Amino acid sequence: KTYGCQMNVYDSSRMSEALVSEGFDITENTDDADFILLNTCHIREKAAEKIYSELGRYRVLKDKNPNLKIGVAGCVAQAEGEEIIKRQPLVDLVVGPQAYHRLPTMLKKLQEGGRSIDIEFPTEDKFLHLPKVNNKNLKPSAFLTIQEGCDKFCAFCVVPYTRGAEVSRSPNDLMDEAYSLTEKGVVEITLLGQNVNAYLSQRNGSKWNLAKLISELARIPELKRIRFTTSHPNDMCDSLIDLFGSETKLMPYLHLPVQSGSNKILKAMNRRHTVAHYLGVLERVRERRPDIAISGDFIVGFPGESDTDFQETIELVERVGYAQAYSFKYSSRPGTPASDLEEVEESIKSKRLLELQAVLGEQQKKFQRKMIGNEYPVLIEKQGREAGQVVGRSPYLQPVFINGSTDLVGEIVSVRMKSYRTNSLEGEIL
Ligand code: SAH
Ligand code: SF4
Ligand code: F3S
Numbered sequence: 001k002t003y004g005c006q007m008n009v010y011d012s013s014r015m016s017e018a019l020v021s022e023g024f025d026i027t028e029n030t031d032d033a034d035f036i037l038l039n040t041c042h043i044r045e046k047a048a049e050k051i052y053s054e055l056g057r058y059r060v061l062k063d064k065n066p067n068l069k070i071g072v073a074g075c076v077a078q079a080e081g082e083e084i085i086k087r088q089p090l091v092d093l094v095v096g097p098q099a100y101h102r103l104p105t106m107l108k109k110l111q112e113g114g115r116s117i118d119i120e121f122p123t124e125d126k127f128l129h130l131p132k133v134n135n136k137n138l139k140p141s142a143f144l145t146i147q148e149g150c151d152k153f154c155a156f157c158v159v160p161y162t163r164g165a166e167v168s169r170s171p172n173d174l175m176d177e178a179y180s181l182t183e184k185g186v187v188e189i190t191l192l193g194q195n196v197n198a199y200l201s202q203r204n205g206s207k208w209n210l211a212k213l214i215s216e217l218a219r220i221p222e223l224k225r226i227r228f229t230t231s232h233p234n235d236m237c238d239s240l241i242d243l244f245g246s247e248t249k250l251m252p253y254l255h256l257p258v259q260s261g262s263n264k265i266l267k268a269m270n271r272r273h274t275v276a277h278y279l280g281v282l283e284r285v286r287e288r289r290p291d292i293a294i295s296g297d298f299i300v301g302f303p304g305e306s307d308t309d310f311q312e313t314i315e316l317v318e319r320v321g322y323a324q325a326y327s328f329k330y331s332s333r334p335g336t337p338a339s340d341l342e343e344v345e346e347s348i349k350s351k352r353l354l355e356l357q358a359v360l361g362e363q364q365k366k367f368q369r370k371m372i373g374n375e376y377p378v379l380i381e382k383q384g385r386e387a388g389q390v391v392g393r394s395p396y397l398q399p400v401f402i403n404g405s406t407d408l409v410g411e412i413v414s415v416r417m418k419s420y421r422t423n424s425l426e427g428e429i430l
Contacts, residue, residue: 003050004041006192006229007163008074010143012039014130015073015100021131022104030061035069035107037093040076042158044331051076055088062090069110071095073103075162079335081119091115097148097163098122101129121164127173133180140381140410141225141393142186146174146213147193152232154259155270155338156302156330159194166195171203171213178217185410188225188379188393189217196228197235211239218249224412225379227397229255230297233273236281245288252289253323253397256281257297261316262309265302270337275316282320293323293367293396300356301330301349303341310352317359323367323396324423325360329353361422368398368420375430376400378415380408399424 002012015037016026027033038054041047055070062068071093072084078096085091092110095103096119106116127145149163178189191213193199199210208216214226226249233256243250258278260266266274285292298313317325329349332339371394378392378400385391390404392413401424402415408429415427 001036001054002039003047004039004043004074005194006143006190007145007148007194008039008041010145010192011074011097011100013135013143014127014133015039015103017134018101018104018130019107021134022107030058033061034065034067035071036061037071037073040072040074042075042079042162042333044328045333046331048076048079052088055090058090069093069107073097073100075158078119078162079158082117085115085117093117094119096120098126101126125167125169127169133177135184138181138184138186140186140379141188141190142181143192144174144177144181144189145169145192146210147196147199150194151198152195152272153270153337155268156299156333156336158333158336161335163194166198168199168201171201171208171216174213175216178220178223182220182222187223187410187412188227189223191226191228193228194230195232195235197231197237197240209237209239211237211243214240214243214247214250218247223249225249225251227251227253231256233258233271233278233281236285241281241284242288244285244292251395251397252292253295253395254285254292255295255297258316259297259299260302260305260309261313262305265305265309268304268338268341269299269302275312279316279319294320295397296320296322296325298325298327298356298360299330300327300352301344303330303338303343305330305344305352310355313356314359317356317363321367322360322363324364324398327353327356327360364422365420367396368425371417371425372419373417375414375416376427377412378402378427379412380404380410382406382409394425401426402429404429 002008030036040051058070069092070090072091073095077094084094092115094117098121099118102118109116147168149166150160151166153160197210201208263274376394378394380390380392383406384401390402392400394400414430416430417425417427419426
């Protein structure tokens with residue numbers, strides 16, 4: 001079971017593949033399982049607490065099946081380590097995000113009895129030690145982690161501690177993986193990293209940054225669409241910004257978190273950029289790709305945030321015009337620098353979140369309303385909620401529901417948009 005960000009989704013599929021190649025079968029049903037692995041998220045308190053309530057539910061399963069083993073992977077595993085077992089003795093295995101390649105060995109150890117914990121940051125690259133992508137049931141759109149970890153240390157964030165320092169995978173490894181994905185029918189790849197635009201590596205003596213990697217991937221004929229997430233405003237270099245104007249396979253969507261519209265709060269957050277820098281980046285991206293959909297992340301109620309600071313966030317949102325965005329109440333995380341600061345009252349956080357989400361919601365509606373009546377290329381991904389319906393993605397990443405056959409899965413079709421809901425559109429194939 002996977003929680004948290006896309007990186008965890010990618011890791012879960014690589015771990016499943018590793019276990020399948022060791023002879024395991026995958027089941028989605030916990031009642032059938034002999035091993036349950038939760039891939040967890042530590043980003044906010046609620047995310048971490050969810051894991052303990054889920055674990056609590058497994059007691060009955062363990063009573064029924066004495067052979068059942070329970071494992072915790074991901075960022076809660078890294079952050080809490082052995083403490084997890086102290087708090088929930090049902091847990092047999094704890095594996096941190098950089099030690100996944102050791103999972104099969106750890107499971108063997110479990111079968112001999114006892115518990116198994118590995119939250120090291122080994123020097124070897126887990127991806128090189130995991131079996132190559134061998135999933136036969138790939139969807140048309142796939143994730144590919146190119147970079148992991150973070151060196152930015154925003155004052156509120158656990159990621160630098162749970163994922164470790166920034167590490168970029170080698171271009172050879174990534175090109176191989178991209179080819180093997182497209183050979184299996186993948187037509188869209190989303191490049192992943194906690195700081196994906198900090199990607200930096202080398203091939204044959206020349207430097208590869210994210211722009212170079214995207215340009216090389218774009219030469220794979222079967223690959224039709226390329227996306228990347230998540231970027232930091234300080235790593236939006238010229239070559240990447242320019243690519244939005246020149247590389248047609250790069251989709252017109254940019255998720256660029258800003259967190260706050262107040263320079264005072266950005267400084268306290270240790271974001272190391274200003275509002276003006278952020279707006280400047282977006283202006284340059286929009287010059288090259290005027291239709292681009294901008295997405296963002298916001299935190300309200302960071303310690304010290306006054307009403308004026310919050311109003312500056314609203315002003316920033318109004319200046320940018322987001323196609324969609326994520327917004328959160330600040331959640332104090334153990335071990336982060338901001339956890340020592342005095343917190344904003346909960347009721348104020350809630351009020352601010354509602355106000356921000358109302359403005360963002362209106363902007364999303366406006367973005368979608370403008371699309372009605374126009375045609376867009378939609379990549380059909382899977383069957384829809386109803387029979388005879390399929391769902392795909394617009395260039396701007398919105399789900400689009402269409403009447404059509406599942407024979408279309410994997411095709412990019414021209415769709416006229418007819419109506420929209422909060423987070424999706426409905427259209428007809430032309
Ligand atoms: N690497 C990305 C995303 C990191 S986590 C970036 O640099 O922006 C995803 C989002 O969760 C963050 O952008 C932030 O908005 C939110 N987040 C992180 N820590 C948080 C905390 N302690 N409380 C509330 N939201 C948080
Ligand atoms: Fe967390 Fe900041 Fe790194 Fe993003 S850039 S992962 S918010 S520390
Ligand atoms: Fe959560 Fe870890 Fe991703 S804390 S957001 S699963 S990097």
